[in-house]
Amino acid sequence: MKLVIPKMREAKRIKWVAYAAVMSLWFELSYIIIQAAKGRRSHFNFETPIENALYGLMGIGAFFLVLISFLVGIMIWRYGYKDNSGLRYGAIIGLIAGSVLTLIFAGFMSTDPTYIKQKLTLEASVIPYLGWSKVTGDYKPAHFVATHMMQLIPLIGMWLDKAKLGKKFSNLMGKKNATVLFAFIFITLAIALFVQALYGIPFIKS
Template sequence: MLNINQNQQQKYKTLSTFLLSPKFAADKVTGLFISCTLFLLAFLALLLLVNAFDSRLIDGMPVWHKPIRFGLSFVLHFITLTYLAQLVDEKYRTKYRFSFFAVAAAISLWLEFLYITIQAARGRRSHFNFETDIENYLYMAMGVGALFLVLVAFVLGIMIWKYGKKDQSGLRLGSIAGLTIGSVLTLVFAGYMSVDIPYITNRLNHTPNVVPYLGWSRISGDYKPAHFIATHMMQLLPLIGIWADRSKLKSYISPRKIVMLGIIILTLLSIFAFILAKLDIPIFPV
């Protein structure tokens, strides 16, 4: 019995410490994710410099805050993909099916981020902009790109479930749940936000007071907080799993139960934020 417990603890230690001393495989998918992350970091440094000298505003917020915000979010997304992809054996990770989603996500990232940046430079909206035909078409194209950026995470979650190490670690459950549930909720909230006409025509066009960088309205209900929570479940749940695997609490409660609690709390928080938006109640009122 003692040996079994020691083996189980060793599994937890191995899985939860790979973030601290990563050993990335030299395959094309991992390399692609790392390249995307480095590209974003270099671009962000440039945007931060430009932001310091440009005082223009869009929707009550400095024009460069949106590309900076999206850049930071994309960095987190691709760092997450890079690390969690290592939980899947290379022979499955590099198969053409996942490679397709990885390449599609990378192309979507480059095109979407460049368009957001170009629109910021022009002092124009990138999202919910229907003022010209070209901007309307490009906004719809961004929707397709965003779909691939989310789908790659969902597919990776399924691959960890099917092909990852079958153990009881919190990291495994947190990774699977974060990537799949987070992806589904992200698509649901984003989809609803994009078809809510009163939200697009009234609330978005009358938002002079927003939370800095986040762009959440402080005078009306906004779907972006719900979308934010759902999207970052992809990072939060794996991190909760890592913490649970390393915490002394695992002597009293299993890491999987801690992760399950995190799943419930974050899911309810995102739904609560969505309901507030439906009721036209700002999450951080003035």
């Protein structure tokens, strides 16, 4: 969090949330790896009492991971160095917007009974490697864009700061406007994919 002044980076309340996020990350990765090694799902798996309980804990852990991303975005906005860098604008927009949209989309995924009960076991019914449905509406594409917006928009901001082509682009519009434009594209795409899933339309039809 070098974009944030040291006094705020070292605040105890932020450290405790960060520790919770790190512990949550270790737990989630460990459980996902173990379930994958056993050939069983980690997500939306309620087949046994222990898997049901661990999936619930994964939801709590995911909340802490998104919460710390949201707080970092707020900290950069309120307590960061007030420079005119694309990285700063990208971090603020990407972390805040990405966190909010991720929580919304993940909330729908975790509470939609129809979605939870889907069993896409046939290879022809899903997009290879991604596992996105080709036969019905799927929240995962919207979730994917929203979550990775947290990394991609700050990277685009850095590209506007450092890369030759990025600098030319930012000179035309200004770094803030250019970053906002790219962020608007990602946010619009995420919402469009979410609405598509709500209407039961697959990302790509088989």
